[in-house]
Amino acid sequence: MTLPTPLSDAPLVSDWIAFDDALVEVRTGRVELGQGNLTAIAQIAAEELDVPLAMIRIVSGDTTRTPNEGFTSGSLSVHQGGMAVRHAASAARHLAIAEAAKLLQCGSERLALTEGRILRDGAPTSLDLWSMAASIDLSVAVAQWSDPKRPDQRALVGKPLARIDLPERITGTPFVHDLSPDNLLHGRPVHPPSVGARLLDLDLDALRTRPGVVAATRDGSFVGVVADSEYAAIRAALWATNHATWSDEPSAPADPVAAIAGSQESDEVVHEAGTLEGHEGQSSYEVTVSRPYLSHASIGPSAAVAQWQDGRLSLFTQSQGVYPLRDALAMVFGMPGERIDVRHWPGAGCYGHNGADDAALDAALMARAVEGRPVKVVWSRADEFRYAPLGPAMTTRASAFLDETGRIAGMSVAVNSAPHGNRPGRNGAPNLRAAACLEKPFPFPRSKDVPLSSGGGADRNAVPGYAIANLRASKRIVHDLPYRTSSLRSLGAFTNVYAIETLMDAIARDRDVDPVSFRLNHLEDPRAVAVIEGAVAEAGEPFGREREDGTGWGLGYARYKNRAAYCAVVVRVEVDEAVRVTDVFAALDAGEIINPDGMTNQTEGGIVQSISWTLKEALTLEDGRVTTENWSDYPILTFSEVPAIQVRLIDRKDEPPLGCAEAAQGPTAAAIGNAVRDAIGVPVNHLPLTRDALIAAISE
């Protein structure tokens, strides 16, 4: 049996499971970002141990208590983290049964476990998990004892159980923003206005006399102000922002997307099969698409609480990776990681590497100035837009040629992109905003992006998922633009799927084949076929039918990372002054379903966010600075603009769970692009699909 990878670093049952306080404690390195993964993981543990969900106490992302599972990213929480818990909980169950068999001096086949109690021949005994807790030795290898239930034995997994954390999120105080330990002070950073800017002058003594200010700290070009009230901190930071002078030699191309498209940096072939040579003269097709820099644009800005005491640093953070953040902070502060405790605490929705880790360092730097007192930092909305890592701008060129029967004989996909995957610790550096401008700086290193073997960064889904004999995918990472970028939900897949799927439609249209059968003719994997047929059926077979003027239908398909969830999306659009998506139909196969409602919810959310990216979103940049400051500069999809959405799930009980959070991003965008093409008669290749973009495409 191959065990899930998290078990190699945390091999013992006791790393994951404890019986305590009449509850089962489950310790996971994964963190809840709003995606419902902790409910799914609790559900998996409850299933294996045959306890109700309410008997699970989940502890997550805590360097003092949980396994190190790196980052909660890449739609891997259930695929890896959940499966580690399945095995650990299974082992705990079998250890408990074995212990009971010993105590009751009977064969284990006569024993059962239900709601934590041991039954013998179906009748209650005096034993339960907690009465035996002291004698069950959980510090044994999971591998030795794990024997998870067969799919047909599962009762709780596969049910749409309610989120364990939801009520608190509506009327309670679950967020890191809400923490208020005794003696709390409020901190606000004063960030350099660009990645390269350095502080020339700021009168710190004057800053310290501002109302409510307790401390003002400067380290290199990082300035933080700490005050006794939140509003005083905000006002003092504003004063500092207005009085600071910076050396900033901004130089950046006026059109960064064009600069990325035209970059001469070296490129790398990441996948090659067959050859693309020697097919001159055959029918060929090409599209080049682009997307601008995007913002994570979480509704709650990045926040953290830090405290220094007796040479230890203690942090509450919404980071996606408490251990990598700890290691990055250890690098910055030149101290062993063992003296830093990092605990995850929920933030607002997180869709990738946003400002969470940066805010944690900001808080730690400010708390250092008021040793012994906790400091809470909450970024301003403008900080969040300007200083959090951006979703990279990209261009993707996809080209194909056909054989004499009209099948695609070869396809080439060439990606130019600002780098993805610059999380804390990657490329050997902290990758934290303030760290790069300290007196002893930790500059942002040259990014290696994310290799295809790890799912790919710019090249994620750049390899077409169709049965095509001759393929080539390449990526060119563009490093020389002065904007800090990292991982945003689905990484390169969003743009690459947009390119490949609009190319597929362009060919089908030219060959007068409907978009569904053209794709099916190029697919051999029955699971791929099933999601396309499922989405098209859900939509009522709209292709090839008469439609009203100004409306269009489109289809998009991809298997996320070419190895995770299969997703097909069909959309209907209306186009007049602007594009309006009215209806979305999706089908998803993410293997075994742990919680169908959670999976539907994630897919609906991915669809809405992808519509918003596709139709509306673009950061504004000028001379190396992000000039977007507020929601008026960065509109996102509103309640009046969301379509009706239907999601059909295909459950594969015998297949591994594949994760679902990012699967819909690319297919949704592609379906919209194809639907707009259907409605207006010309392709629109450059995102977002605003009115101006449509007019530009029509007049080309």
Added chain:
Amino acid sequence: MAERSEPVTLTINGRETAVDADGETPFLYVLRNECGLKATRFGCGVGMCGACTVLVDGEATFSCITPLETLAGREVETVEGVSRAGEVHPVVEELIAGQAAQCGYCLPGIVMAAVAHLRSTPSANRASIAAALDGNLCRCGAHVRILNAIERAVQRMQGEETV
């Protein structure tokens, strides 16, 4: 910062409260840091996302741009106040029943905007609810579930009135 003035007296969730803070302080910080009512969220600080929505004399109001001093003598209701005496408000109940959230950070503001709308528009429908929520942003994409839940709350409240 202005001189500290007299405490400002107002009603919060039915309770008369005197707040001793700078009158210019945006009410959101007063609620969260002085009154211990932290379910109202900070989102943008400039009245563009709706996360901080509370009711002032029944009107949905962005507390992040409402100075404390403008609330003297007025009645404020927060998300902690809409579900009282153990009775969960139908909007909150339906949001939970419909699992209408991902991160949930935007929801307190959405609850308050929805409550204001339902009180002023007993015949609220999906389109009017959506329009009433256009000042509230959700980034996780839970919109469809949120609209479904509030529609169900409307139907329930209408049903209860006719009983």
